[in-house]
Amino acid sequence: MIDKINRSHFYNLIMKSIKGFFIKKYIRSPKREWLRYDSVFMIVGLIISVATLTIALAIFEGYETVLKDTIIGANSHIYFFDDRDGAMNEAKKERAGEFLDNKDEVVSYAPVVISQAMVTYGDRLHGCILRGIEWQKDELPVEYYRFISEGTGALHNANDAVLGFNLARKLNASLGDTITISTPLATSVTPLGIRQNNLQLRVVGIYRSGMHEYDSNYLFVDLETAQAFTQISGYSMIEVKLSSDHIDRADYLSYLWRHELDGAYHISSWIDFNEYLFSLLEMEKWVIFIIFSFLVLVASFNVISSVSTSIMEKRRDLGILKAIGYPNSFLKNLFLQRSLILAFISIVLGIIIGMGIAVILANQTLLLLQGDVYFLDSINIRFNLFNTTVVLAVALLITFLTTLIPIKSITRLNVTEILRNN
Amino acid sequence: MYLLETINLKKSYREAKGKLEVLRGIDLQIEEGDIVAITGDSGSGKSTLLHLLGLLDSFDSGVIKYFGETIDIKGKQISEFRNRKIGFVFQFHYLLEDFTAEENIAMPALLAEKSFKRSIEKARDLLRYFDLFDRKDHYPNELSGGEQQRVAVARALVNEPDIVLADEPTGNLDERHSEELLNLITDLNKERRQTFVLVTHNKEIATSMPTHYHLEDGLLHKYKE
Numbered sequence: 015m016i017d018k019i020n021r022s023h024f025y026n027l028i029m030k031s032i033k034g035f036f037i038k039k040y041i042r043s044p045k046r047e048w049l050r051y052d053s054v055f056m057i058v059g060l061i062i063s064v065a066t067l068t069i070a071l072a073i074f075e076g077y078e079t080v081l082k083d084t085i086i087g088a089n090s091h092i093y094f095f096d097d098r099d100g101a102m103n104e105a106k107k108e109r110a111g112e113f114l115d116n117k118d119e120v121v122s123y124a125p126v127v128i129s130q131a132m133v134t135y136g137d138r139l140h141g142c143i144l145r146g147i148e149w150q151k152d153e154l155p156v157e158y159y160r161f162i163s164e165g166t167g168a169l170h171n172a173n174d175a176v177l178g179f180n181l182a183r184k185l186n187a188s189l190g191d192t193i194t195i196s197t198p199l200a201t202s203v204t205p206l207g208i209r210q211n212n213l214q215l216r217v218v219g220i221y222r223s224g225m226h227e228y229d230s231n232y233l234f235v236d237l238e239t240a241q242a243f244t245q246i247s248g249y250s251m252i253e254v255k256l257s258s259d260h261i262d263r264a265d266y267l268s269y270l271w272r273h274e275l276d277g278a279y280h281i282s283s284w285i286d287f288n289e290y291l292f293s294l295l296e297m298e299k300w301v302i303f304i305i306f307s308f309l310v311l312v313a314s315f316n317v318i319s320s321v322s323t324s325i326m327e328k329r330r331d332l333g334i335l336k337a338i339g340y341p342n343s344f345l346k347n348l349f350l351q352r353s354l355i356l357a358f359i360s361i362v363l364g365i366i367i368g369m370g371i372a373v374i375l376a377n378q379t380l381l382l383l384q385g386d387v388y389f390l391d392s393i394n395i396r397f398n399l400f401n402t403t404v405v406l407a408v409a410l411l412i413t414f415l416t417t418l419i420p421i422k423s424i425t426r427l428n429v430t431e432i433l434r435n436n
Numbered sequence: 437m438y439l440l441e442t443i444n445l446k447k448s449y450r451e452a453k454g455k456l457e458v459l460r461g462i463d464l465q466i467e468e469g470d471i472v473a474i475t476g477d478s479g480s481g482k483s484t485l486l487h488l489l490g491l492l493d494s495f496d497s498g499v500i501k502y503f504g505e506t507i508d509i510k511g512k513q514i515s516e517f518r519n520r521k522i523g524f525v526f527q528f529h530y531l532l533e534d535f536t537a538e539e540n541i542a543m544p545a546l547l548a549e550k551s552f553k554r555s556i557e558k559a560r561d562l563l564r565y566f567d568l569f570d571r572k573d574h575y576p577n578e579l580s581g582g583e584q585q586r587v588a589v590a591r592a593l594v595n596e597p598d599i600v601l602a603d604e605p606t607g608n609l610d611e612r613h614s615e616e617l618l619n620l621i622t623d624l625n626k627e628r629r630q631t632f633v634l635v636t637h638n639k640e641i642a643t644s645m646p647t648h649y650h651l652e653d654g655l656l657h658k659y660k661e
Contacts (some may be wrong), residue, residue: 032546039534334530337492338544338591339519430493433526433603434483 033344037352053356056320059313060360061367064409067306068353068368069375071401074299076394084390085288087157088223090123090253091264092271095280101248105174106278110252113275119260119267123154125249133233135185135193142181142233146240155255158169158234165189165219169236175215179216179222180230191217195233199243203272213243226294253300265289303404310409314416321353321413322420332424346421350414357413359408369397437504439631440489441464445498447484458484460654462498466599469629471621473642476651477658482635483603485651489633490601491518502598508542519547523592525602529578530582531591537583538563538572541590548595555594562590566620582613589620590632599631606641617646 094110096102102110107125115121127146132139147158149169159167177187187193196212215235222229241247254262264283266375272281325332332345375381376395383391440522445462448455458481466472476482487493488500491507491514500507502521508514523544531540538559545555563569566586576584585605592600602621606614618641634645642648648659 032550032552035546035552039539330530331532331534334532335543336515337490337518337524337530339515339517341515344547430484430487433487433530433593435493 032205033348033351036348037355039159040147050324052316052320055358056313057317057356057363059316060310060357060409060413061364063306063309063313064361064364064405065371066309067253067303067405067409068365068402069372070302070306071299071405072369072372072395072397073375073393074295074302075398075401076372077390077397078299079396081295081389084223084225084307086261086284088161088225088228089284090155091256091261091284092254092268093282094252094254095250095282095406096248097278097280099280101250102252103248107249107252110275110279113271114252114254118269119256121255121257122151122155123252124148124151124155125237125252127237127244127246128250129197129199129240129244129246131141131197131243133185133193133195134182135187135191138185140181140184141231141363142178142195143231144197144244145232145234146237146244147232147234148229148237153255155253158221161221161223163218165217167221169218169234169239171216172236172239173213173215174218174236175220176234177217178229178232179220180226181233182217182220184230187217189217191318193217193234195243199244211243211245213239224390224392226391240414252398267419306430307408307412310412314412317353317357317413318420319418321349321417322423325349325350325420325423328434329427332427333429336427336429337433340427345424349421349424350417353417354410354414357410361409361413365402365405372397437503438465439468439470439503440464440633441499441501441504442489443499443501445485445488445500447481447488447493448496451494457654459488459495462654462656464489464649464656466631466633468598468631469625470647471632471634471645472649473634473635473636473645474648474649474651474656475639475642478637480651481654482637482651485656486601486603486633486635490522490524492602516547519544521594521598523595523597523598523600525585525588525592525605527604529576529581529588529606529608531584531587533576536573536575537568537579537587540576540587541594543591543594545594558594559590562594566590580613581609582616585609585613585617586620589617593624593630599633600636602632604636605634606636606638614641 079171094102096106101127102375111123114120125148127144129142129144131142132144134140147154147156149167162176163179167174169175169176175191175193182188187191194212194214194215215233221232221234235243252295256267260267262285265285268281268283271277275281335345336342372395376393381393383393438600442462442464445459445464446457447459448457450456462485474482474485484493489497491500491509500509507517511517531537532543535543538556541559541562542552542555545558548554549555549558553633560569560572563572566589568586568590571579576587579587585608589600589602589605592597592602603653605621609617621632621634625632634641637640642659649656650659651657
């Protein structure tokens with residue numbers, strides 16, 4: 015055996031620990047003890063529960079991250095409204111512009127006109143949110159060009175329009191089609207009767223952000239076209255994009271600027287509109303984690319059964335080892351470490367299998383989310399080191415605690431009784 | 437000074453019918469380098485006495501002294517004491533099935549030496565002495581009954597204990613292997629002054645040993661021819 019030990023430095027390192035030697039011998043016993051059914055139940059139980067937990071966390075993390083990315087991307091981060099709840103005039107827009115030009119946190123800003131309208135194509139009719147934007151700007155405060163999935167985002171002609179992906183599908187409209195928008199707000203009375211304000215637009219691009227709500231409602235046109243159509247003399251609001259370091263403190267900045275501008279504007283942030291959603295998601299993620307941790311707890315009952323069976327089977331060995339002087343603490347440690355090694359391997363396998371299944375789920379098209387309920391219609395996953403570490407630590411802790419229960423019996427084993435009865 | 441001494445050692449078991457007094461006051465003195473045989477009928481308490489001498493079990497009253505020092509059976513260091521000072525040989529060899537012959541022999545030394553290499557070297561020396569070196573990598577079930585028992589004796593000797601306690605060491609062996617084992621024990625006694633306590637029901641074996649006690653009615657009597 016010494017010849018064998020000298021052959022391998024790695025083997026030498028393992029052999030330095032007597033416990034390691036025992037555990038190795040027991041795990042690699044010619045009887046393949048760890049392949050017994052109770053050990054298999056323990057391993058499979060841990061793998062399934064940890065895989066489930068990993069999948070659940072990956073989906074929740076992915077959902078939260080993608081939703082946040084999309085909301086932050088498709089929207090600007092701070093909104094300047096007129097303090098009188100009406101349209102913002104040119105002078106106020108200029109003043110806000112001067113203020114924002116001096117702010118380091120600001121990446122870009124632009125005025126926008128927003129109004130509700132009806133859109134028709136052929137015999138189909140749908141409500142929409144009309145967004146008049148300064149599409150010529152190099153950097154818009156919202157991710158607009160990134161989400162153009164077909165055609166172009168450039169609105170060179172006054173009647174060019176970009177249609178949300180789901181809205182286009184509902185209308186059965188595609189690139190090059192002419193759609194009509196109308197609004198009852200801007201009707202006028204003429205000698206010939208009431209004239210409905212209609213505008214014919216040509217679809218030049220399709221917008222697809224992944225957010226069901228936006229893709230089902232948005233219709234983008236040039237800012238001036240929107241102003242003329244809605245008869246808004248001014249702007250609905252100014253949208254502000256912050257640099258990435260400041261996105262998460264948008265609510266604080268909006269509060270600060272409101273005071274710096276002496277309340278001349280009503281200023282809100284993306285956090286004000288979505289705070290509860292993200293708090294809820296964060297809470298739900300941990301609720302799911304706790305619930306699925308119970309799966310690991312249930313699986314760890316197999317650990318109790320496996321370790322108990324193992325102690326029963328090794329009763330004779332334990333009696334002999336006790337007789338030749340091995341203390342209870344050594345023997346208990348032996349079973350604890352053996353159990354933790356098997357659990358560690360099972361948990362790591364569970365995490366790997368869970369990640370694999372999560373990747374498959376994210377790439378399949380059979381099971382999709384209901385976009386109108388969950389905002390997003392695809393399953394997104396994200397893995398992060400923190401979640402993986404928490405899963406590993408919690409599963410190991412549960413295994414550790416459940417192993418402590420059966421190994422107590424080692425202390426109670428009566429050596430003389432074992433020697434007599436065997 | 438005696439290597440091992442017991443004074444008025446008593447041991448009883450609680451049973452459904454009441455208290456069963458197995459040892460009713462054992463006075464025993466064992467000198468270094470002696471071979472002490474203890475005989476007695478089945479159920480007379482021979483094994484119980486051996487377990488008490490080996491500090492494996494607690495007793496009701498009395499004293500056990502090693503080299504004049506009273507031993508506290510409930511002491512924290514009792515496992516370590518047993519490991520260093522006492523060797524055990526049991527009737528059914530009691531080797532660990534998952535370990536090879538040399539690993540089984542090295543087992544007590546792993547604790548004492550805290551070195552895998554030194555423990556295995558000591559085990560190999562004993563394997564050579566017992567003419568079992570070519571069987572070093574064999575598992576217990578690959579060894580004959582005689583070889584198993586020799587490995588068990590080697591395991592008992594690996595930490596060079598003060599005393600080896602053997603419970604019916606030949607009980608499971610045929611005549612030839614029994615004789616071989618007894619010769620080995622007497623050789624070890626002569627060559628290394630190894631002290632042995634043999635519990636046996638075989639009077640012939642017992643009478644061939646330098647000291648012979650007989651256990652009857654819970655009391656020990658020195659046997660006189």
